[in-house]
Structure formats: C-alpha cells, structure tokens
Amino acid sequence: MKPRYDLLVIGGGPGGAVAAETAAKAGLSVLLAEKRPAIGAPVRCAEGIGREALTEFVEPDPCFISAELKGAEIVAPDGSSLKLNPEKAGNKVGYILDRKVFDRELVWRAAEAGADVAVKTRASAPILENGAVKGAVLHHCGETRRIGADIVIAADGVESKFSRWCGIDTTVPVREIMTSAQYLMTDIDIDPTVTVFYVGNNVAPQGYLWVFPKGERSANVGIGISGAKSGTGHRARDYLDRFVASKFPSGKTIEHIVGGVSVCQPLACTVSDGLMIVGDAARVVDPLTGGGIYNAMFTGRLAAQTAISAIQNGKCSKDVLMAYDRGWRESPVGKTIARNWHIKEYFIRMTDEKFNALISSASTMDLDEFSTLNLVKELVKKNPLLLGDLAKLSFLLR
Amino acid sequence: MLHVLRDVCGYCGCCVSVCPEGALELIDAYLEIGDNCTGCGICAKVCPLGALEVKDETPV
Numbered sequence: 060m061k062p063r064y065d066l067l068v069i070g071g072g073p074g075g076a077v078a079a080e081t082a083a084k085a086g087l088s089v090l091l092a093e094k095r096p097a098i099g100a101p102v103r104c105a106e107g108i109g110r111e112a113l114t115e116f117v118e119p120d121p122c123f124i125s126a127e128l129k130g131a132e133i134v135a136p137d138g139s140s141l142k143l144n145p146e147k148a149g150n151k152v153g154y155i156l157d158r159k160v161f162d163r164e165l166v167w168r169a170a171e172a173g174a175d176v177a178v179k180t181r182a183s184a185p186i187l188e189n190g191a192v193k194g195a196v197l198h199h200c201g202e203t204r205r206i207g208a209d210i211v212i213a214a215d216g217v218e219s220k221f222s223r224w225c226g227i228d229t230t231v232p233v234r235e236i237m238t239s240a241q242y243l244m245t246d247i248d249i250d251p252t253v254t255v256f257y258v259g260n261n262v263a264p265q266g267y268l269w270v271f272p273k274g275e276r277s278a279n280v281g282i283g284i285s286g287a288k289s290g291t292g293h294r295a296r297d298y299l300d301r302f303v304a305s306k307f308p309s310g311k312t313i314e315h316i317v318g319g320v321s322v323c324q325p326l327a328c329t330v331s332d333g334l335m336i337v338g339d340a341a342r343v344v345d346p347l348t349g350g351g352i353y354n355a356m357f358t359g360r361l362a363a364q365t366a367i368s369a370i371q372n373g374k375c376s377k378d379v380l381m382a383y384d385r386g387w388r389e390s391p392v393g394k395t396i397a398r399n400w401h402i403k404e405y406f407i408r409m410t411d412e413k414f415n416a417l418i419s420s421a422s423t424m425d426l427d428e429f430s431t432l433n434l435v436k437e438l439v440k441k442n443p444l445l446l447g448d449l450a451k452l453s454f455l456l457r
Numbered sequence: 458m459l460h461v462l463r464d465v466c467g468y469c470g471c472c473v474s475v476c477p478e479g480a481l482e483l484i485d486a487y488l489e490i491g492d493n494c495t496g497c498g499i500c501a502k503v504c505p506l507g508a509l510e511v512k513d514e515t516p517v
Binding site: 094095096101103179181216217218219220223229230231232233236238239240286289290291294295296315316317318319321 | 467468469470471472473474475476477479482483484485499502503504505506507
C-alpha cells in the first residue's frame with residue numbers, strides 16, 4: 060500500500076473490481092480496498108445474471124458458472140405456473156454464478172492490470188479538503204493509514220457508508236429494502252436449467268421467492284420481502300423456512316445466506332467533488348428483479364472511464380465527474396432502472412387473485428428476447444383488461 | 458437501547474442500509490452501534506433473522 064494513488068476504490072465486489080481493472084489498464088495507479096478478509100465471501104447474492112450481461116464483461120468460464128439456464132418458470136399463489144421458453148432467444152439465456160470464484164476472478168484481473176489490492180482493509184472516513192474527497196482513512200490489522208487519492212470510487216455495496224460519511228444520504232426507505240434470506244441447498248429435486256420464481260402475498264409479500272439451480276441437485280433457495288412487511292414471526296427467514304419445510308423437507312442446507320437488496324430509485328446524485336458512487340452503494344439495483352451484478356460492473360466501468368479523463372485533465376470536481384452521473388442515467392441501464400421502478404410499484408400492489416389470473420392466462424410463453432420487459436409486454440398483450448392500469452403506463456413499455 | 462443478538466446476526470448489513478442516523482456499521486463479523494442510535498427500531502424491523510432488539514431500559 061502506497062501513501063497515495065490516482066484512484067482509490069472502496070469495496071472489492073464486481074463494481075469495485077471492474078472500476079479498478081478499467082482504471083489500472085489505462086495506466087492509473089489504483090488501490091482496491093476490501094474490508095472483508097476474503098474477496099467474494101460471504102456471498103450476499105442469488106447469483107443470477109443474463110448471458111449478454113455477463114459476456115459484455117467476461118467470457119463465461121466453467122470455474123465460476125454453477126448452472127446454465129434454458130428457461131424460467133413463475134408460480135402463482137394458487138400453484139398454477141407459467142413457463143418461459145427462450146425458443147426465439149437462443150438456448151442459453153443466463154447463468155447462475157459462483158460468486159466466490161467470480162468475484163475473485165474480477166479482482167485477479169484488476170490486480171493483473173496493475174491495481175494494488177488490500178483485503179481486511181476497512182475505510183472509516185474520507186480525507187476531505189475544502190469539501191472535496193482526497194482519499195480515505197484505512198484500517199488494516201490494527202494499523203491506521205491515510206491514503207491520498209485524486210478520486211475515490213465508493214463501491215461499498217448495500218451498506219453504502221462511505222458516501223454517507225461524505226455527506227450524501229444513502230438511506231434506503233424501509234418499504235424499499237428487500238430483506239432477504241437464502242439457503243444453498245443440496246440433495247433436492249429441481250430442474251437444473253430453470254429458474255423458478257414464486258409470487259404472492261402469503262409466499263413473499265412485495266417480493267418473490269426463488270429457486271436458482273446451482274447444479275444437478277443443488278439450488279439457491281431464497282426470498283426477498285419488503286422491509287415494510289417484515290417483523291417478529293414474519294421475517295424473510297420465517298417465510299423461507301415455511302417454504303423449504305413444505306417443498307424440500309429432506310434437502311440439506313450447506314450455506315446460510317442473508318442480505319438486503321435496495322429496490323428504491325437510485326441516489327439523486329452519484330458524484331461529488333472527488334467522489335463517484337457505483338453499484339449497490341449508488342442504489343442502482345434493478346428494482347423489479349433485484350439484480351445488481353451487471354449494473355454494478357456497468358457503473359464501475361463508466362466511473363473508472365470518467366476518472367481516467369478527469370485525472371488526465373487534472374480536474375476532479377463534481378461538475379467534471381457529473382459526466383458519469385449523466386452517462387449511466389442516459390444509458391440503457393439507467394432507463395431500465397427508471398422504467399422497472401414504476402413497474403415494480405405496480406406489481407407490489409397486486410392481489411393474489413390478480414397474480415393467479417395473470418399467470419394462468421398462459422401455461423407457456425415463447426420470448427423473442429429473454430427479459431423482464433418482454434415478459435411484462437407479453438403479459439399485457441395477453442391480459443389487456445387485467446393489466447389495464449399498467450397498459451396506461453404503456454410509455455414505460457416501449 | 459438497541460441490542461444485537463450476536464448468535465442470530467448474519468452480519469449482512471441489511472440494517473445498515475436503512476438506518477436514518479447512519480448509526481450502524483458492519484465491521485466484518487461485528488455490528489457496531491453508534492452513540493447516535495435513537496432506538497427507532499427500523500433496523501430491528503427489517504432484519505431478515507430477527508437479530509436486533511430495542512429494549513426499554515428506563516430504571517424503575
């Protein structure tokens with residue numbers, strides 16, 4: 060660890076790792092600081108990602124792919140199910156990753172590109188000069204170091220503390236935190252190529268329950284429910300235990316995973332003088348799916364690209380870094396988040412009766428392109444009366 | 458006063474993200490509660506495992 064770097068990245072998840080790699084490749088001196096003792100662990104993720112989303116950043120490698128997906132299924136409260144086939148979208152629609160290996164791979168790439176990496180290294184405060192971020196105070200095994208940097212990228216995940224210390228309110232509204240629990244289960248009967256989603260107000264209030272295959276007889280079995288619906292006796296874990304007891308009574312749990320996923324709108328502004336915020340820390344998770352890996356890598360790369368030109372031009376003020384904020388908002392990622400937030404707000408108000416009617420309107424559906432937008436479009440087409448309110452928001456579905 | 462049931466806590470940081478005061482911090486496998494905690498209980502509500510409790514400790 061040197062006393063100063065061009066770029067300091069706080070957090071060694073996919074957003075931070077891609078930011079560090081991108082900047083180091085362009086010749087910046089970079090430190091990637093991760094507070095946990097190991098990259099990729101503990102996992103806080105259901106590990107799903109679309110094929111194109113993954114391949115934009117890294118070639119799928121068997122070492123970090125747990126399962127290749129060929130379809131999906133949505134199960135209604137009354138048990139009726141809708142199978143989504145990628146007939147027209149090609150055979151491989153997505154992957155379930157092994158995040159422990161995947162995250163390491165990304166950090167290895169950053170290190171290979173020339174970034175310094177420090178694990179078990181926690182930031183506790185920014186270094187501020189005239190209100191501008193100029194580095195951070197880091198702690199490593201009892202030692203405290205002040206590390207200077209022209210720019211800091213906050214990639215510190217759902218906790219998003221670093222930006223808060225810089226004066227940016229990152230608080231997630233209670234109703235928009237998906238409080239989540241997941242068991243990595245083995246010795247269970249599943250289709251190893253299909254993700255299954257269970258919806259309904261008694262199954263997963265304002266969220267969903269998922270079974271994501273991790274192998275022939277293994278899966279991430281998890282649930283996210285709205286913080287507003289959580290409380291004593293009806294927490295994420297309670298719902299999950301009930302589901303597992305009825306669906307996989309003889310399965311074995313080999314990993315116990317918990318976490319929070321924000322489904323709110325992104326931070327009003329994701330930059331300040333010397334600071335850019337990426338990934339979950341910027342609240343850029345897809346509010347409809349809860350997916351955050353791709354959006355983190357996308358914002359991480361864009362923030363690093365902005366840092367490269369800012370540092371080359373010797374100006375790291377907020378107005379210069381705003382190019383990053385505008386960039387992701389105007390990108391397909393930003394537009395999808397904005398649209399999916401509205402669709403999510405619609406779906407969380409849906410009754411079980413409506414879910415039942417909607418899902419039983421078709422037993423299978425062939426999708427041209429395997430996306431939530433396409434699914435919603437098809438559902439609206441099939442259920443013009445049922446989803447009249449959503450159709451009114453048709454500008455969202457263009 | 459906010460209490461952490463350390464055997465129940467999964468050290469996931471869900472509570473940290475909703476704290477309006479920024480009073481919670483996850484330091485590896487240790488959840489720290491800052492002096493600015495107001496005992497509002499939002500964190501206790503959202504905890505996926507039920508590891509947080511607000512207890513009234515007014516002396517009788």
